Amino acid sequence: MSKQLKSNLITYGIIIAFFAIMQTLVGTGTISSLFKGLLVPICVYTIMAVSLNLTVGILGELSLGHAGFMCVGAFVSAFFSMCMKESGMNSIVRFIIAIILGAIVAAVFGILIGIPVLRLRGDYLAIVTLAFGEIIKNIVNVLYVGKDSSGFHISFTDTASLGLSSDGVVIIKGPQGITGTPNDSTFLIGIIILIITVFIVTNFVTSRSGRAVMAIRDNRIAAESVGINISKYKLMAFAISAGLAGAAGALYAHNLNTLNALPKNFGYNMSIMILVYVVLGGIGSIRGSIIAATILTALPELLRGFSDYRMLIYSIVLIALMLISNSPKAKMFFEKYSIKQLIGTKKAQKEEV
Amino acid sequence: MSFLSYLINGLSLGSVYAIIALGYTMVYGIAKMLNFAHGDVIMVGGFAIYTLMNSMGVNPIIAVLISVVICTALGMAIEKIAYKPLRKASPLAVLITAIGVSYLLQNLALLIFGSDAKLFSSVVSVPAANIGAISITGETIVTIVACIIIMIVLTLFIKKTKAGQAMLAVSEDKEAAELMGINVNATISLTFAIGSGLAAIAGALLCSAYPALTPYTGSMPGIKAFVAAVFGGIGSIPGAFVGGLLLGIIENLSKAYISSQMADAIVFSVLIIVLLVKPTGILGKKISEKV
Numbered sequence: 001m002s003k004q005l006k007s008n009l010i011t012y013g014i015i016i017a018f019f020a021i022m023q024t025l026v027g028t029g030t031i032s033s034l035f036k037g038l039l040v041p042i043c044v045y046t047i048m049a050v051s052l053n054l055t056v057g058i059l060g061e062l063s064l065g066h067a068g069f070m071c072v073g074a075f076v077s078a079f080f081s082m083c084m085k086e087s088g089m090n091s092i093v094r095f096i097i098a099i100i101l102g103a104i105v106a107a108v109f110g111i112l113i114g115i116p117v118l119r120l121r122g123d124y125l126a127i128v129t130l131a132f133g134e135i136i137k138n139i140v141n142v143l144y145v146g147k148d149s150s151g152f153h154i155s156f157t158d159t160a161s162l163g164l165s166s167d168g169v170v171i172i173k174g175p176q177g178i179t180g181t182p183n184d185s186t187f188l189i190g191i192i193i194l195i196i197t198v199f200i201v202t203n204f205v206t207s208r209s210g211r212a213v214m215a216i217r218d219n220r221i222a223a224e225s226v227g228i229n230i231s232k233y234k235l236m237a238f239a240i241s242a243g244l245a246g247a248a249g250a251l252y253a254h255n256l257n258t259l260n261a262l263p264k265n266f267g268y269n270m271s272i273m274i275l276v277y278v279v280l281g282g283i284g285s286i287r288g289s290i291i292a293a294t295i296l297t298a299l300p301e302l303l304r305g306f307s308d309y310r311m312l313i314y315s316i317v318l319i320a321l322m323l324i325s326n327s328p329k330a331k332m333f334f335e336k337y338s339i340k341q342l343i344g345t346k347k348a349q350k351e352e353v
Numbered sequence: 354m355s356f357l358s359y360l361i362n363g364l365s366l367g368s369v370y371a372i373i374a375l376g377y378t379m380v381y382g383i384a385k386m387l388n389f390a391h392g393d394v395i396m397v398g399g400f401a402i403y404t405l406m407n408s409m410g411v412n413p414i415i416a417v418l419i420s421v422v423i424c425t426a427l428g429m430a431i432e433k434i435a436y437k438p439l440r441k442a443s444p445l446a447v448l449i450t451a452i453g454v455s456y457l458l459q460n461l462a463l464l465i466f467g468s469d470a471k472l473f474s475s476v477v478s479v480p481a482a483n484i485g486a487i488s489i490t491g492e493t494i495v496t497i498v499a500c501i502i503i504m505i506v507l508t509l510f511i512k513k514t515k516a517g518q519a520m521l522a523v524s525e526d527k528e529a530a531e532l533m534g535i536n537v538n539a540t541i542s543l544t545f546a547i548g549s550g551l552a553a554i555a556g557a558l559l560c561s562a563y564p565a566l567t568p569y570t571g572s573m574p575g576i577k578a579f580v581a582a583v584f585g586g587i588g589s590i591p592g593a594f595v596g597g598l599l600l601g602i603i604e605n606l607s608k609a610y611i612s613s614q615m616a617d618a619i620v621f622s623v624l625i626i627v628l629l630v631k632p633t634g635i636l637g638k639k640i641s642e643k644v
Contacts, residue, residue, distance in 0.1 A: 056445070060445065062448050116628070116629050119629075119632075120628060120632070123381075123386070123387035123448060124583070124628060124632075126387070126448055127387065127576070127579055127580075127624070128624065128625060128628060130576065131576075131580070131621035131622075131624050131625060132621075132625070134617060134618070134621055135617075135618040135621050135622065138614065138615060138617055138618040139615075139618060141614060142612065142614050142615060156612070156615075157612075272456070275449070275452070308464070309464075311456055311459075311463075312457065312460040312461065312464065314456065315453045315454070315455075315456035315457040315460060316453075316457060318450070318452070318453035318456070319450050319453040319454060319457065322439065322442070322446045322449055322450040322453065323435070323438055323439070323450070325446070326438065326439055326441075326442040326446055327438060
């Protein structure tokens with residue numbers, strides 16, 4: 001068994017074990033209803049963290065607009081579900097189509113945004129992705145879509161200007177968003193999407209394309225000179241990342257009755273929140289992202305007093321992590337007193353030789 | 354309101370953006386990093402003035418001066434503690450640290466002052482002027498005048514003084530500047546000090562014109578000022594001035610004539626269009642990458 005496969009199996013094992021434990025706890029009723037309500041959000045944020053890790057860790061670019069893709073996925077899927085609500089379609093089939101649709105549209109947005117954005121590098125890319133995230137949120141907040149017998153009506157001003165006939169319904173109501181989305185999201189579906197996400201990302205990383213992406217990350221000029229098509233591979237990674245965020249958005253939308261684009265859920269604060277999960281879990285480590293996102297989503301809800309200081313602590317940890325991981329002194333310290341050194345002295349000695 | 358008064362309001366807002374953008378552009382030019390926390394220094398300056406004036410009854414002018422000192426010290430401290438150890442680290446690490454600092458400042462302010470908006474009393478006591486049918490508020494006049502004075506002083510500082518020349522040299526080539534005997538660390542520290550001092554002034558002017566002060570007051574204007582800096586050409590001081598003014602006018606006119614909710618989206622679209630058409634901005638220079 002290769003090292004990579006083993007590592008992946010451990011990741012899947014952790015997810016399935018988490019699912020099994022939670023299901024038993026829910027079944028025996030030992031878990032509070034508050035925590036039960038957290039299970040789907042945990043899946044949503046874990047998927048977000050894993051998909052952002054593809055951009056930040058594997059592609060090596062900082063995207064601050066990840067919540068924007070989640071927003072696209074959420075609204076597209078909720079819109080689809082609202083349109084199909086009366087058609088008598090099986091709710092699971094409808095939800096699966098909604099998720100796929102959300103992911104595809106988000107990926108298309110990823111490509112559209114990626115074409116101009118990925119020509120830029122570093123700080124510019126970060127700020128432009130941030131700008132795109134804000135633009136998406138702004139547009140959704142002024143978007144009105146209604147449906148009547150003659151088809152769909154779109155307006156950017158208000159409900160009245162839609163010009164609906166008497167049988168029409170307004171589906172997207174600007175700042176009020178979408179209300180009455182069917183609650184199709186379950187913990188099981190969330191876990192399945194998470195496993196699919198991990199499968200897609202880990203396979204992408206070990207594939208030929210993934211290696212090309214990492215080569216670009218490590219040295220763009222060297223990669224270009226051996227004939228790697230920079231924009232193609234960057235765009236590929238970015239689109240996959242956006243698509244997975246769209247799927248997370250679909251899951252998010254079908255967990256709520258009312259979906260609206262607030263700075264809190266789709267603004268750049270959310271993008272930064274996801275970034276915190278990725279950085280704390282370890283940039284480039286899929287398993288780390290999953291664990292960090294799970295713990296950091298559950299912790300503030302379980303420890304009420306902690307939630308006031310949550311962002312303060314996150315920001316300090318963020319700074320401290322960056323300072324420590326880039327300080328030569330700290331590196332030497334950790335090499336000297338690493339767990340490997342203390343437990344498996346033999347193995348560590350072998351590595352030294 | 355007529356077109357002219359929208360234009361003047363836009364100039365006023367643009368002047369604030371220009372002052373903030375100067376801090377961004379100078380730091381970017383020298384340290385080659387996007388100082389995300391710059392916008393939050395504005396907020397700290399705003400709260401400093403608010404506390405001094407409301408709780409201690411300090412004269413507005415003196416309060417502004419003290420807040421400039423506080424922000425200057427804060428800017429230098431941030432640079433020393435958070436950014437200096439990362440001078441040789443990857444841009445990603447520096448950017449994440451800067452975001453961390455920004456969040457730290459916001460959440461400290463949130464814990465100390467709470468999230469409800471504070472009513473900021475204007476530091477400006479200049480009466481409104483009437484030209485024909487248009488009335489121009491004292492804040493607008495002071496903001497535009499302050500921006501012009503800052504521009505002139507800063508340009509003279511860079512052109513005529515030794516420290517200013519050192520800043521120019523460091524921004525062009527750090528290693529070569531070091532070989533010429535310039536203290537690079539001191540120069541970078543000075544840049545942060547000037548940028549943060551300007552942020553304090555911008556905070557005073559911004560909060561006088563838009564008197565609701567919250568821990569998040571600085572973040573949006575900060576990001577927009579960065580857009581202005583990119584628009585004008587990052588690293589260029591006249592560029593920050595031009596970019597700031599144009600962005601302020603664009604924002605106010607789109608609020609007036611297109612949609613007030615879409616104004617932010619339009620401002621950000623400007624950034625994207627500029628980066629696509631002319632990534633170096635209006636007045637920026639093109640620097641090719643060396644292998």
